[in-house]
Amino acid sequence: MADPSATPDFFLRTLLASPSLHGASIGDRIYRVTTTAFALSIPLLLVLLAIEVMVAAWPALRQFHFGFVTSTEWNVVDGVFGAAPAIYGTIVSSVLALLIATPLAIGVAIFLAEFAPPWLRQPVAFLVDLLAAIPSVVYGLWGVFVLVPFLREKLMPFIADRLHLGDTPLFSGPAYGPSMLAAGLILAIMVLPYISSVTREVLMAVPRSQREAALALGATRWEMIWGAVLPYASSGVMGGIILGLGRALGETMAVTMVIGNRHEISASLFSPGYTMASQIANEFAEATNDLHLSALMAVGAVLLFITLLVNMLARWLVWRVQRQERA
Amino acid sequence: MRLRTFAVLLVLSVTTTAATAQSVDLTGAGATFPYPLYSKWFSDYATKAGVRINYQSIGSGGGIRQLSEQTVDFGASDAPMSDAELSKAKGGKILHFPMVLGAVVVTYNLPEVQKALRLSGVVLGDIFLGKITKWNDPRIAALNPGVKLPSKDILVVHRSDGSGTTFIFTDYLSVAAPAWKSGPGTGKEVRWPVGLGGKGNEGVAGQVRQIVGAIGYVELAYARQNKLAYAEIQNAAGAYVAPTTEAITEAAAVAAQKLEKDTDYRVSIVNAPGKKAYPIASFTWLLVYEKMPNAVKAKKLADFMKYAFIDGQKSAAALDYAPLPTNLARQLEKRAVALAGAK
Numbered sequence: 001m002a003d004p005s006a007t008p009d010f011f012l013r014t015l016l017a018s019p020s021l022h023g024a025s026i027g028d029r030i031y032r033v034t035t036t037a038f039a040l041s042i043p044l045l046l047v048l049l050a051i052e053v054m055v056a057a058w059p060a061l062r063q064f065h066f067g068f069v070t071s072t073e074w075n076v077v078d079g080v081f082g083a084a085p086a087i088y089g090t091i092v093s094s095v096l097a098l099l100i101a102t103p104l105a106i107g108v109a110i111f112l113a114e115f116a117p118p119w120l121r122q123p124v125a126f127l128v129d130l131l132a133a134i135p136s137v138v139y140g141l142w143g144v145f146v147l148v149p150f151l152r153e154k155l156m157p158f159i160a161d162r163l164h165l166g167d168t169p170l171f172s173g174p175a176y177g178p179s180m181l182a183a184g185l186i187l188a189i190m191v192l193p194y195i196s197s198v199t200r201e202v203l204m205a206v207p208r209s210q211r212e213a214a215l216a217l218g219a220t221r222w223e224m225i226w227g228a229v230l231p232y233a234s235s236g237v238m239g240g241i242i243l244g245l246g247r248a249l250g251e252t253m254a255v256t257m258v259i260g261n262r263h264e265i266s267a268s269l270f271s272p273g274y275t276m277a278s279q280i281a282n283e284f285a286e287a288t289n290d291l292h293l294s295a296l297m298a299v300g301a302v303l304l305f306i307t308l309l310v311n312m313l314a315r316w317l318v319w320r321v322q323r324q325e326r327a
Numbered sequence: 328m329r330l331r332t333f334a335v336l337l338v339l340s341v342t343t344t345a346a347t348a349q350s351v352d353l354t355g356a357g358a359t360f361p362y363p364l365y366s367k368w369f370s371d372y373a374t375k376a377g378v379r380i381n382y383q384s385i386g387s388g389g390g391i392r393q394l395s396e397q398t399v400d401f402g403a404s405d406a407p408m409s410d411a412e413l414s415k416a417k418g419g420k421i422l423h424f425p426m427v428l429g430a431v432v433v434t435y436n437l438p439e440v441q442k443a444l445r446l447s448g449v450v451l452g453d454i455f456l457g458k459i460t461k462w463n464d465p466r467i468a469a470l471n472p473g474v475k476l477p478s479k480d481i482l483v484v485h486r487s488d489g490s491g492t493t494f495i496f497t498d499y500l501s502v503a504a505p506a507w508k509s510g511p512g513t514g515k516e517v518r519w520p521v522g523l524g525g526k527g528n529e530g531v532a533g534q535v536r537q538i539v540g541a542i543g544y545v546e547l548a549y550a551r552q553n554k555l556a557y558a559e560i561q562n563a564a565g566a567y568v569a570p571t572t573e574a575i576t577e578a579a580a581v582a583a584q585k586l587e588k589d590t591d592y593r594v595s596i597v598n599a600p601g602k603k604a605y606p607i608a609s610f611t612w613l614l615v616y617e618k619m620p621n622a623v624k625a626k627k628l629a630d631f632m633k634y635a636f637i638d639g640q641k642s643a644a645a646l647d648y649a650p651l652p653t654n655l656a657r658q659l660e661k662r663a664v665a666l667a668g669a670k
């Protein structure tokens with residue numbers, strides 16, 4: 001089903017005031033032109049932003065070519081820049097966050113939409129949504145003073161010694177606390193409200209007939225949710241997850257405070273790492289050397305590119321799910 | 328009703344902006360490290376001379392960029408500008424004025440060790456290079472006879488953000504530890520071979536305080552105000568010196584004696600040769616165009632610097648900065664006065 005508003009013809013007609021508006025008051029026309037201008041200003045802003053970042057990043061990209069994204073060497077003194085550890089860290093911490101947050105958030109949403117008594121639903125939903133309103137530096141402080149010590153003293157020794165996973169690559173090395181695991185956990189808490197509130201809204205919007213049909217066929221409540229409600233809502237849930245992923249990719253302050261800021265790729269979740277956003281935040285204020293500045297801009301460009309890529313992938317997934325539903 | 332409130336707010340905001348814009352005489356931007364002292368100077372000087380100075384502590388790098396673009400009247404930096412940076416300045420020649428002294432201290436978390444730990448440049452270099460990994464390493468023990476050192480792993484904590492503090496510390500390691508010079512080198516941020524990165528003094532200090540066996544470096548003022556343990560460092564004369572304000576001023580005094588007559592004051596004073604000198608010390612600079620386009624502003628800035636070099640130095644120690652040696656301060660005062668006359 002093609003969206004009529006996406007065709008170039010539609011834009012043209014809008015700008016020239018479509019025939020349907022003939023005879024309409026001048027106010028209507030002004031209104032239409034103004035809102036069109038507003039709508040177009042945002043994509044324009046994005047394009048200008050991308051151009052500006054690319055221009056600034058060009059000297060570094062030209063010098064290091066593809067090596068910029070594959071090299072692990074980031075040495076300001078010698079003027080050698082490779083952003084692979086930051087790219088790796090951004091992706092791993094965000095994926096880790098989604099792995100932890102998604103099941104939890106969907107569970108919360110199912111409970112609130114299907115099981116919670118009305119007196120419990122509102123307060124719990126409100127509190128979960130409130131998580132999204134906490135400034136990220138507050139999460140960072142909490143991470144430094146509560147989460148990281150907890151990881152160092154309780155969780156990491158438990159995983160390594162009690163579960164005997166200390167020799168597996170994923171959990172090897174000394175447990176200092178600031179680590180990829182800490183970043184993933186704090187991001188999981190931060191993205192949880194996004195995923196859960198979108199999922200909750202989508203579940204509530206599933207028509208009653210869908211549920212009643214499943215129940216009428218003799219399904220239990222669990223089977224009804226799993227078989228009739230969730231599949232119906234799947235594209236919306238996917239949208240919520242992508243929203244969360246977008247948030248996780250760009251998060252800066254809280255991650256910087258707990259990830260350990262080490263420019264290195266390590267398989268272990270116990271080792272410190274780096275993300276693109278924290279690298280820019282850390283280094284930009286004191287960067288005076290042209291190549292260094294340009295390299296930081298290039299990191300920004302890569303981050304922008306990855307974010308766009310993720311969103312396109314998400315759109316495609318949603319589109320595919322929708323098409324399957326119709327088939 | 329709501330509209331009226333909005334209108335009132337609008338009028339208020341317009342008038343306040345206008346008021347601030349009118350009364351600011353000079354604007355500057357740069358280093359965060361001397362900011363507490365600078366802001367005291369600016370407020371004292373405003374009361375005394377009625378000249379208002381607006382300073383944004385956005386970091387040395389930002390200060391240098393803004394001065395080069397001539398969007399501020401003066402800059403401030405913890406590391407001297409390089410020749411390449413100087414050549415990019417749009418307003419001509421930039422002069423460096425040392426304003427006060429700061430020091431970097433080595434802080435550690437060893438609850439068993441009561442007395443101040445003693446460290447030398449070479450050993451410190453090898454710790455930060457990851458070559459010495461245990462606290463009871465014989466080379467650390469040799470510097471601390473009679474101290475029972477634990478067999479814990481050493482965890483290095485460094486700054487993750489670009490910083491003048493890192494510049495001073497790595498500058499010292501490059502001078503005092505040959506292996507450091509041929510390795511990571513000197514910079515506001517370097518490629519650390521080992522360790523964790525913390526953002527800001529508070530990030531480094533926070534991790535050192537939480538993790539037993541950690542070692543890091545922070546500004547003296549930060550360490551003093553937060554009562555952190557810090558090491559005595561062996562200086563070029565072989566003595567172990569604690570970072571007192573006197574020991575830091577001494578380092579500058581020794582270095583000042585060796586300055587050329589036509590120096591541009593872009594000098595490092597790490598590992599100064601005096602017997603009482605603390606080795607990880609540095610000037611922090613005010614950056615000023617030799618020929619400012621506005622003569623009135625030039626005069627105002629020169630007058631402020633005169634104040635800072637004479638009266639201002641007295642308020643340094645209370646805020647844990649070390650005052651400039653008296654001779655040097657007088658010398659710089661003359662240079663500042665000459666600035667106002669330059670045309």
